[in-house]
Amino acid sequence: MPLTREEVAGIADYARIALTDAELDEMTTYMNEAVELLEPIRQYDLEGVEPTFHPIGDLSNVMSDDVPDTSVRALPIDVALENAGASRDRSFRVPSILGDQGGDR
């Protein structure tokens, strides 16, 4: 069942990528071609096969000590804000969040 243009538009909306009408057409074509490429994955009987999310063998329980690092990685305020498109005083600045999800966090 191919992805419809509307479904692709919904994904673009979620992924915060504005697409023009022409781009949306191309993207829809691409998405359906790409998904077709993935078909082999669906041909398997994978009953009882564990997934490998991390190709790291038995490596587990990697942790660091609870010790502050205030010199090596800590960023001074001017450096922290240096690459920001907009800031005010010591903070990053964004336009109105009106219409955004997540406002109740």
Place this chain on the structure above:
Amino acid sequence: MCAANLDQLSASQIAAGVAAGDFTAVEVARAALDAVEQRDGEVQAFLQVSADLAIAAAEATDAARAAGRPLGPLAGVPVAFKDNMNLVGTRTTCASRMLEGYESPYTATCVQRLLDAGATPVGKTNMDEFAFGSSTESSAFHPTYNPWDTTRVPGGSSGGSAAAVAAGEVTVALGSDTGGSIRQPASLCGVVGMKPTYGAVSRYGVVAFGSSLDQVGPFGRRVEDVALAMNALVAAGRDPYDSTSQDCPVDFLEHLEDPVEGRTVGVVPQLLEAEGLSREERTAIQQATVALEAQGARVVEVELPNIASAIAAYYVIAPCEAFSNLARFDGVRYGYQEPGCSTLAEQTSLSRAHGFGEEAKRRQMLGAYLLSSGVYDKYYYPAQQVRTLITADYVRAYEKCDVILLPATPRTAFRFGEISDPTEMYASDMFTISNNIAGNGGISVPMGVGAESGLPVSVQLQGPAFKDRSLLTFARAIERSCSAEGVVAPAFAGKGGELQ
């Protein structure tokens, strides 16, 4: 040592020459910058040349020598870094408008380790945008030209690093390999390119594409240069800033010249019959087989039954991880910010729409779809199960052999614009991708130029996890008998770069 062109020297010769006082690191740096000046106009391997950093690092090396301090194994060696690697004092753009002008406040561990070994940072190299591609054509800034034929692509995504080494602009360069992005351009540019085992080299400070697939590795014109760079990358042990990095306590130079006599090379007949594999690349495998057998290695056939599904598994896992990793580019803390937006949602969507190129958007869209609820169980989870099967295939194969010999790429360098369909481009990595899926190491070894095309052909060796030293030993064995080591693309050899 008498006057020579820098492109003729190996990394260890440069380091030894600097240590011995035959020439200074600053002289080497100036020669490298001169070579870049003379050659890069036609190659365009670099997005940024860091002349000041190079000279400063070289001066520090010379000062250390003058003070009698021990020099690192890469003392004075000119190196370049793929532009997804952070280096303070340079821009890290990932060849994207999204990060045009972005200056990272910190340096990647892999970069720092080469600098700590005494290397001289010449600059940052071009790439496919955010490493999405196999030709470097998706760079937002300019193409990079294959030094062997400038009408052709250098491969990708680490095309700039491969081309810079092939053109003799630097001795060593670092790239990153998510599905073949080191081995494929190395193959197309006729240089050695190694993707170590996942976890051997820290990913900290390398802009992530597919976190469970990405691995940093070196390019060189000699296997020995690659081994030397690998030593510098792993010698300090695992990186505490990368949870997936592991100790790799190996001296890669130590067994480099070991004979391969009595050791076993696996070949996968199924792969050699693959549709799309060119006659030249198939011939290269035969030549390498003969060469290894001549040196006493045993060649056996092995099977990788699930390898045909590797591309499908990859194009599930990689876009999902890419979508997630690139979500942070929203134009707030760094990166392109669309001007004049009145709401955050608008600013985010337009910054991402205009900051990212087409392929970057495609991959993220695909990932966002594949991770969505209901779809995840149809693709993502089974892809990770298939990953288990592919990994197990390799484990079984390596019970019968030390390394597997296979093509690095289906064909030699293609022309610009020749492959325009994105899904067709994905097939460029058909021989490399499975290794990223399994997390094993692999290396692309030049086999000279093809009789028909006159372009570099190559072979690939793959090995079990954390047996990367064997890869280098076998690569060296092939190099010894099949390719003139240290070859610079003929059109560029000796252009600028004289060591005075």
Place this chain on the structure above:
Amino acid sequence: MKKLAEVLRDWEAVIGLEVHTELTTLETKMFCNCRLSHDDEPNTNVCPVCLGMPGALPVPNKKAIESIVMAGLATNCEIQRHSMFYRKHYFYPDMAKNFQTTQGPVAFCMHGHLDLEVSGAGAAERPDGTGVEKAGDGSYVAPVRILRIHMEEDAAKMVHVGGEEGRITAATESLIDYNRCGTPLIELVTEPDLRTPEEARLFMEKLRETFLTLGISDCSLESGSMRCDGNVSLRRRGETRLGTKTEMKNINSFKSLHDALEYEICRQAEVLEEGGIVYQETRHWEPSRRRTVVMRVKETADDYRLFPDPDLAPFDLTDEFIEHCRERIPELPDAKRERYMADYGLKKKDAAQLAGDPKVAAFFEEALSGVGEKVVGTLANVMVNLVPSFPGLTVEQVRGISGLLAEDAVTFAQAREVLEAVSQSSEDPVAYVDAHGMRQSTDEGALGAIVDEVLGRCTDQVQQYRDGNKKVLGFLVGQCMKAAKGSGNPKAFNKMLAERLGA
């Protein structure tokens, strides 16, 4: 709207809680080594990792993992040996990576429970015969299952400016401070086992006491280091299907939790009784107006594109690690309360009050050291009834005043007066009492003379007492006190008067 008691006779409220607790007592953030922020200037404690800069990678804080395992053990959870971190995606700049690193279907701690002892007026909220057995005094035990406790990272703070200050809807822009971003956060989710606002309040209180005792957080609802969302739905008594639930936010005190749930239960009952529909939505508690208002209607479930974080190695906790965490768990409030009751003969309520706050309990136990057996009860009484009014008191001062009270050298009223005077300094209460001539005599000889004098003088009252009006004793004690000019101990007078009159 109907009153809660009335509503709960006809309707059953099904309540679940989600409790977020910042591990404020740690030194550093969850996945980097930035210091945790407590009132720092914006963006003081930030680094490439917590700002989500390109190329940065997370490494989990070991002590945070230890803390959540301790929290799980203390709430009777099964500690999961194998679990992973996941990425939960949503585009909102309070998460620097536009995803939150959290846990997936398997959390470090699963399937725990806490038993709530509900008594007093609050116990009446739950009608009799609704799933719990009530004791004669109306008290009951409510078992509450805990679904899971998982580890995650907190978000940045956003300040919305322009328009009406602080109101999202009117703001023209927002300022982001990433100090809090990446602070270790544990989220506890209960099963929907709670049935009254009082039970919800008690659960939060008990959880807070437990986490405080573990020392993993300062657990401040007011400052937001402990945050609670309450879900509630109604169903007719006897109905087994669940109704549509609403979620309550902005709950920053125990009282708010209770009152918001009470309001919401009554509101939903009204909607349902009028034949209306309860919508699945997030509602905001407005304490000043004592009501909840709609924040967001959830039409469809959010799709967070959850998947295992490839940057973080999985966890396979060892027995050794879990035992190490278990060993670090101090005596928990329930056990401590039982011990106080058994060892010091304290009443349950008093014992619970002392045991509930680890600082108070530690103070109490320190004050007890070296104190004679006779003083213990008095000291506990002082801790419960006097100390809370005088926050600056030292252990020595508490010990001193308890000694004075135990030997009847001062009255309780005097003790309050003394503490009032010495609490701002470190002055010894004994020295203060002596310096101000407040010490009351318990000398039987001296006081006996006064008693005899009063008995001789107040013959009418003596007769009334002998006729059975025992209340008159108070008058006689007062007379003795007056005659002694305040320096005689009323208890001693009481005892001596009773003895003599009874003879």
